[in-house]
Amino acid sequence: MEDKYENMIIETAEKVFNSMEPRVSPRQLKQLHDAYEFAYNAHKEQRRKSGEPYIIHPISVALIAAKELMLDTNSVTASFLHDIVEDTPYTIDDIRERFGDDVAFLVDAVTKRKKSKYKFSKQVDNYQQLLSSMQFDIRALMVKIADRLHNMRTLSSMRPDKQMKIAGETDYFYAPLANRLGLFDVKTDLENLSFKYRCGMEYTDIVLKLDKDKKDNSARLKLFTDDIEAILHEAGIDAKATVYWRAPYSIWRRMKASNKDFIHLDNRYYIRVTFSGCNGSELSEKTICLYIYSLLTNKYNEKPGSFQNLIDQGKENSYKSINVMLLSHEGIWEDVQICSDKMVEASRFGCMAEVAERAETRNCGNNVSLQNVRKWIEKFRKILKEIAAESQTQGFIESIKSSLYYDDVLAFTPKGEAIILPKGSTALDFAFELHTDIGLHAKYARINSKLMSVRTVLNRGDVVEIGMEDDALPKAEWMQYVQSYKAKRSLRSYFSKELAKQQYQRCTCCLPLPGGETIGFREEDNSITLHRRNCPEAIRLASKFGDNIIYMEFDESPDRKYPVTIYIKAIDRYHLFIDILSKITNDLHLFIDSLKTETNDDITDLTVTFYVHSIRELNSAIQSLYSIPGVDEVRRVQNL
Template sequence: MMNTYIPNERLEKVTILKKYRVLRSSLKDTTSEESKKLFRKAFSLAVDAHKDMRRKSGEPYVYHPIAVAEIVAKEIKLGTTSMIAALLHDVVEDTDYTIEDIRDMFGEEVANIVYGLTKIDDIVMDENQSIQAENFRKILLYTVDDIRVILIKLADRLHNMRTLSSMIPEKQWKISSETQYFFVPIAHRLGLYSIKSELEDLAMKYNDPITYANISHRLKSSYSLRQNLIEDFTKPIIEKLEQAGIEAEMTSREKSIYSIYQKMKRKNIDFDDIYDIFAVRFVFDSPPELEKDICWRIHTIITSLYKTNESRERNYLTNPKANGYQSLHVTAMSNAGKWIEVQIRSKRMDEIAERGFAAHYRYKEENRTPVEYENRVEDWLERVREMLKSEDTNALEFLNEVKMNLDLKEVVIFTPKGDRKLLPKGSTVLDFAYTLHTTIGDQCIGAKVNYNIVSIEHVLQSGDQVEVITSKKQFPKTEWLSIVKTAHARENIKDAIRSEQKKQVSAGKEQLKQIFSELDIPYSKDNIGRIQADTRIASVAEFWSHIAQGVISFDRIKSIFKGKGEYRDVQKKIAEGLKEKSLDKLIYEQLEEKPEVFFLDETSDSIRHIIASCCSPLPGDQVVGFQISNELIEVHMTNCPKATEQMSKFGNRIIKAKWYNDQDIGFLSGLSLTGFDRMGIIKEIVDIVTQQLDLNIRTIEMSSKNGIFTGKLILYIKNVKALNELIEKLLTIEQIEQIERIAPGV
């Protein structure tokens, strides 16, 4: 239970002063007197601007920007300018100060960072737009010019997640879903491992609290066993390192709760079966030119002491990950019979592994960043710039593009001359063609991959050698957009299509004038608008192009204007519909007696709800509703991946939902069963379901191979309690080893 905060202004002033001293101690020794003055000025302004504001917990609001500045300084290790911007990041958004005030007091650099961090709140949104996506787009727009914008935003989000317990549940779901969907991949792409892991765990804590608590308990209860295992394993390695004159610090780290859960789910294994719940790390200090040599010397010592698993060895020294991560990994068998992962790296590599692009800037100043790493930093920013160039891509499409390009998995492709090209995993021949040159991409008709002819859709594998085949008669097509994976290729295709469409605008207008003349219809803005509304083509250029090419035919246009009377009737119905009460009003009226929750039952004719097929929640599950129309709510489990995505994009559509206790309705649910096959096992399953529990089976599927059976049971069930009772009874059947809940459509 959360402690209640009791305001005390005298104590709060003392606390703020202490926080100032702690934060001031984070200033670097090289900080100039002018920068120190600006820091003091920013701290004073933040305290004054937020003096009448409090957080949901009851604490003074200024505690938040101070905490963000501390994360920026101590955990991301940015400089004074970033600390100043962090202190001021909410001033323009939440107070009467303007961005011009910040510019006058602190200069252009700080003002630009603060503006990039200020949310958009003055735009009119339609139902297909997302204010969250618009804000993400703005953040990245300023990030491509100054990466500190996104680094400070991550610090802001981290502190908000650390203090999320004071929020109401639907706010917790919205914020944690945004975090999981957008901020975690960004932190991962930027190489901020520690922040990424903590954000994942905190998001899971609110979206799936039961699983989170279970894994957390298992980690705590097995801690002492792991420590003994680590000590026994590392002792002989440390002795050998000392004999070889290698000074290396040994540490260990646990996998995050979220990554443990993902591995359990992905590999369908139990907590006790995960061998790499923790890893041992050896970190040494050396000049960059000696790093790889020392890594391999430590590797040799480990392999001389223990048996290793060659299939688990990873060399990220010569082939760093896309976020710049460098390390040498080896998995060794301990004397206790447990596999242990060992990570070997220099201090420079370790700092980049933990703090990613933020560490890059410090090493860049010291000329200690490898060229290949710096290129990877700029490569990702260039991808974002490419995506921002598109003028007709809405914020949601942009967000999806960014998500796709946050993927760290890459493939190495070779040109016929042996030049290496890095592409995201899943890239096609067409993606590769556009990396060579825009014209080559535009004219690509296929390729020779390892001397075999393939189509433009062919997905490339790491190590492929590719020779692109072109034709001057080829031209980019709209369907190409579904073939490519990279933003660079997508934007070039869009540019080519837009250019061609513009040429056809005048031809389309002349064509429509002729059609209207033949149909005796006035050539007017309203009549053109009717065709656009009927065809639902949002792009003006595409609309005229379709008319010029005959895609929107004479007969189609004739049919649109043929039934004018019917059209007026439809318009009248729409107008009448708009006069009806909105969903918000209906919910308000229904919840007058208990306004904090929307009950899911069948009593309302005006407000309907449907059960989401992706997760199929049952009464008793923790659920959240989404307003998908004026009369309809879609109900998801709060830990459903689709719900996470929707909450991250359309937080304003969240409806807090609760099951009506007295309803007696059968909900469609599913179970997957796995075990060892034997005679009579299906009969025992059916007897429990139909005879003992009196449940109605919709479908049952069973198959057996090599003595192992798998099955799927789809049935109608009242609630989670009844489902759990069924699972418990089925697990008593001899040789059933595992039962998992699934969506009925799986």
């Protein structure tokens, strides 16, 4: 067994050196070997929860930093050494003496501080320490992301409560952070691993459905992609059309956002058309993308309003492409994204341009333009300074979370100034982004020249003008209609108070049922609140107060029933209503509390509230209702 581990250690270390050797000097390569030897001896007697030698972890983190994140010499060195100060007798001064100030700074930034009393909580204080380093150098965050990615990949050896704590932190903080830094592949890995360990049953269910979906559609999609490649090849464009299926977490998030089940969810996949050149042409990437768009729309019908130019109006996380929906010969709208190989590279290594500026020797590969990521990094650094200066009565992690949004919307002032905001932002967010005083005295908005409420949600490309009056002041309900950190901070400051929080025995947001995947949190008054593992509030709490997590089973009781509400969509027919009622009451012996039905154009929408003992009984009821002729969709209605 020890020989097996020793071979694994040597092989993994060699992969690090082999990955770094083409882009570092001999002196830098020797530094990496020295860091490996130092870490190996420091961790020699330590073991992980899985029983493996502990040294496997820092070497694996170094491999992620070197190969997947393409970090510089000192960052990979710090990856080898990142746990030494925390878990061995060595100090930061020892690191500094052997490897210099820069490596010592990086190791210090990712080393958790041991305190007798924490300002917020142990987890939140660690976030604050880590993020404060970003004001000076983003590489410390990159090392920490590499560390978290390996921890998530090896989470199976941990207890369920520890899995929930680490997965909750990842979903709430690290995955959105990776997304904002433009690290698409890392973000995808983190959020899917988190989903797998938080909600294993839902994860497995989506994986199985995806596998079936791929099998059922592979032949049809191959004909479509082959045709695209043939069209472009004939035009002299070296391009490849590839089908990418969305990851389980992305599917789950889209299902929740759209209130659709898997079968009725649009865009479970997308087709990426990538190119490296056009017959030696020196045309710009944008010109080639538009040329490809023109060639494809000559052959396929384009869905009206589906065209998106994400090259000129790119996202803050560096993603760029031309997007369009095309109607295939089978009558299916296909999501097609047109981009260059360089654009794809940018989506993988978004913030590496920032890292490159601080690296000793760095091959940036494609010299990609990453102005949006650079702007976001500078914007985020400014936000960090503002948060640090704020009253400590406000929530630190909530303030950070406001800036780690998944998607954004681009709007314009009447003079053409582009304003990037979190998706779902309103005209109020726009006003506060322009200036705090504009937000505080906003009275109305003109969106695309139309008079609208300041609470109106913005769409990509909107032109927004804010109307002000000196006597116009913020309303308490505005807090519900803003998304951006700046708007929330400004309103909190104005109202000078925190939102009140309620305590629950059974979370009313996610309404857990016996037999489901649940987790408990011990409140300040020692009471326990039960949450579903995919509850946003549970994820938030797990990222802040992980030590308060309690692993407990929510067992079914024959004497206790819980109300649930389901939505049914069906084709109207004679006796449909009676069949549904009979199935619930006569066949399933469930008590109906309320019922609402509406029929339009022979399509019936029905909402029913009834009582069940457990998640098993609810799932059984849903499956039984699907057996009724004409029923097309059955799903639970809740606040998730």
